[in-house]
Amino acid sequence: MSNCVFCSIIDGKIPSDKVYEDELCVIFRDIDPKAKAHYLAVPKNHFPTLDAMSADDEKNIGKILKTISGLSEKLGLGGGYRLVINQGADAGQTVFHLHIHILGGQALPFDDMR
Numbered sequence: 001m002s003n004c005v006f007c008s009i010i011d012g013k014i015p016s017d018k019v020y021e022d023e024l025c026v027i028f029r030d031i032d033p034k035a036k037a038h039y040l041a042v043p044k045n046h047f048p049t050l051d052a053m054s055a056d057d058e059k060n061i062g063k064i065l066k067t068i069s070g071l072s073e074k075l076g077l078g079g080g081y082r083l084v085i086n087q088g089a090d091a092g093q094t095v096f097h098l099h100i101h102i103l104g105g106q107a108l109p110f111d112d113m114r
């Protein structure tokens with residue numbers, strides 16, 4: 001989608017600090033990190049929220065989770081990490097291209113689930 005910031009990052013029209021890419025997803029550093037290590041795993045296929053996820057997207061998300069697991073040591077997440085999907089307005093979703101926040105690189109607080 002032409003007006004989607006994450007599609008523009010995937011297309012290379014907006015620069016990003018990319019740490020991984022394959023045919024299904026890109027992983028790059030969040031521009032406004034909420035933890036010492038904060039990455040976004042973004043499926044290449046544009047869909048705004050979980051509600052719009054197709055059967056293919058569903059399978060791909062599973063593969064992307066496995067990719068994150070395989071990269072965790074390399075990304076400095078060996079001590080553990082938190083995955084977050086902000087779904088919709090009440091969760092504070094601001095970019096309507098589904099993405100998985102990967103938070104870690106430190107002991108994470110338990111009272112702030114974002």
Ligand code: 5GP
Pocket residue numbers: 005014016017028029030031032033040085086092093094095096
């Ligand atoms: P949401 O609130 O939609 O779950 O999260 C969107 C995230 O995307 C935010 O953490 C925000 O900092 C990040 N973000 C928004 N625009 C950009 C950008 O242009 N580049 C990068 N690297 N991150 C972005």
Ligand code: ZN
Pocket residue numbers: 001004005006007008046047096097
């Ligand atoms: Zn998009």
